[in-house]
Every structure is written in structure tokens, then in C-alpha cells.
Amino acid sequence: MLLYRSIALLVLSTTVLWAQKPAEMGAILDNDLYVSPVSDQYYTNGIALFYRYLGNAKNKKVAKKITEFRLGQQIYNPQSVRAEDINVNDRPFAGYLFAQAGINTYYISESVLKLNLQMGVVGPESGAEHLQEGLHSILGYPTVKGWQHQIKTLLAVQLNAFYSKKLFPNRNNNQTDFHLQANADVGTVFTGITAGGMMRINLNKYKGLVPVYNSGLHDATLSKDKTTYNGRRELFLFVNPNANYQFYDATIEGSLFNDDSPVTFPLIPLRFVGEVGVTYNYNNWNLSYSFNYFSKKLSNIVITGHYYGTITVGYLL
Numbered sequence: 001m002l003l004y005r006s007i008a009l010l011v012l013s014t015t016v017l018w019a020q021k022p023a024e025m026g027a028i029l030d031n032d033l034y035v036s037p038v039s040d041q042y043y044t045n046g047i048a049l050f051y052r053y054l055g056n057a058k059n060k061k062v063a064k065k066i067t068e069f070r071l072g073q074q075i076y077n078p079q080s081v082r083a084e085d086i087n088v089n090d091r092p093f094a095g096y097l098f099a100q101a102g103i104n105t106y107y108i109s110e111s112v113l114k115l116n117l118q119m120g121v122v123g124p125e126s127g128a129e130h131l132q133e134g135l136h137s138i139l140g141y142p143t144v145k146g147w148q149h150q151i152k153t154l155l156a157v158q159l160n161a162f163y164s165k166k167l168f169p170n171r172n173n174n175q176t177d178f179h180l181q182a183n184a185d186v187g188t189v190f191t192g193i194t195a196g197g198m199m200r201i202n203l204n205k206y207k208g209l210v211p212v213y214n215s216g217l218h219d220a221t222l223s224k225d226k227t228t229y230n231g232r233r234e235l236f237l238f239v240n241p242n243a244n245y246q247f248y249d250a251t252i253e254g255s256l257f258n259d260d261s262p263v264t265f266p267l268i269p270l271r272f273v274g275e276v277g278v279t280y281n282y283n284n285w286n287l288s289y290s291f292n293y294f295s296k297k298l299s300n301i302v303i304t305g306h307y308y309g310t311i312t313v314g315y316l317l
Helices: 004-018 128-139
Strands: 023-031 044-053 062-077 092-105 112-122 154-167 176-187 190-202 231-247 268-283 285-294 306-316
Touching: 023 285, 044 128, 044 176, 044 306, 092 154, 176 268
Parallel strands: none
Antiparallel strands: 023 044, 023 306, 044 062, 062 092, 092 112, 112 154, 154 176, 176 190, 190 231, 231 268, 268 285, 285 306
């Protein structure tokens, strides 16, 4: 209940404070059930509520600046949720609850820079155990057993930087474009680097690709002139293969500062990460769905790669 009240307070206060600014509210929902009705393992559920508002870009090279806030929770569990026996845990149970603030900068060159700060908690205080058990009870899924083996309490402080650069900017083709991307996380929960490419393929038969600084590709659809939302339409497919090198993951290894978590595993640091999805934006609505795949993240004889789906819904105020 404290989490829900905090979310309601954040939504109310930000809406009142920035009522006159172009803004967007929405949710990002991760779940392996969005890909397969029988999958319920590893990164099994995530939810993030976001609020973005448009700031002032004072640099001539900058097309747009957007400030963003998020409240989120992530839930991790073994291959089976019937894992009361500690030996059945091929991945630790873990929950992560966080608040995030960041600034997104979109350049005229169609490059993007995002900088974020996250603070929160890993452990029982995240509420992941109660949420998962409650959802399974409501939906009639198998009873969850094994959260007594979860990663113990850990204070979360995270810094994140994301950068994207458009390739071949002078290429005269508004049906496809290509980008190089890099993402870095440093903190008490995750430390790693991810890099790869992004391809955007236009599916809108009425109009070509929208410039990145106005596109839903990297959450840049806010405009000072709200009348431009009327009749706005964007539809594209995106393909995003990446290599990830993970130095540390508290949801798998436990805390950097102690070894009191009952189930932990060593990492497989080098992984493949793939994402394929479609984005559709119409009038005030921003909608997206993607399929996400990760190769093996940790070292044991049972673990496999895993996948999940992401649904994003946003509304321009």
C-alpha cells in the first residue's frame, strides 16, 4: 500500500506542478507471459510508471531536452516458482524497487544522450515477494514457494548513461535508418556495458521515418506545439542486436559488501542481447511492443537463456 500511495502522490504532484508544460505519462510493462503463456522464469516481471516533460533547449545543436521520472519494480525468480527446496534454485529470487530521475538530450544530428540516477532497494523491502504471490493467487497460477531464499536487503544507487548516434546522416532514404548505441550502468545493483546497432524500418505508407528527435524510438514525441499531435501517425519496426559485458549483478551475486544471501551464482559476463519490436504512435497515444532475448547470464548446469515481452503505453498531455 505504501508503494501505491507513493505512486499516486508522484502522479498527482507532477501533474499539478507541470500542468502547463508539454508532458507524457505512461507505463512500461515487462513479462515473459507476453511472449509465451507457459514461461515464468528468470526476469519474470517488471513495471515502471513514467512522467516526462519538455524542457528548454538553449544550445543550437540540441533539438529537444526532456526530463523524466520513473517508479519501478523488477522481479526475478528461478526456472520453477516451486523452489522451496534450496537446491532447486537455479537462479536467486530477487526483487528490485527503485525511483529514477534523468535528462534526455536529443540533437539536431539525431544523436541521443540519456543520463539517469536510480535509488531504491533490493530485497524483501522491494515488495516483489508479495506482488508475485498475490498475482499467482488471483490468476490461479501455481503457488510460489522459495522467496525465503531471496537476495538479502541491499541499498540501490545506480548511474546510467545511454548514447545513440545515427549512421550515414546524409543518406537520402526515409524508409530505413541505422544507429550505433551504447549503454553503461554503474552502481550497487548492476554494473555493465552494452553496445550494438539499431535498425529502424518504416511501416507507415503515408509518411517516411520521423527524425529521431521527434520519434518514439527514444521517447522524443513531446512537442511545444500540442496541435501537432492531431493526426500524428508513426509506425515502424526496430531491430536491436547487442553484446553485453556484465561486471556485477546483485540479483544474481548478492551484495558487494557481504555474502549473507543464501543462493548466489557466478556470472557469465559476456552475453548476447536481442530486441525486435514495433512502435505505433497516433494522435496523443504512444504504443510499443518488443520481444527481448538474453543468452545465459550465470553459471550452472541448468540455466538457459531467457526471453520476455515489453509493452509500453504513453499518453501525451
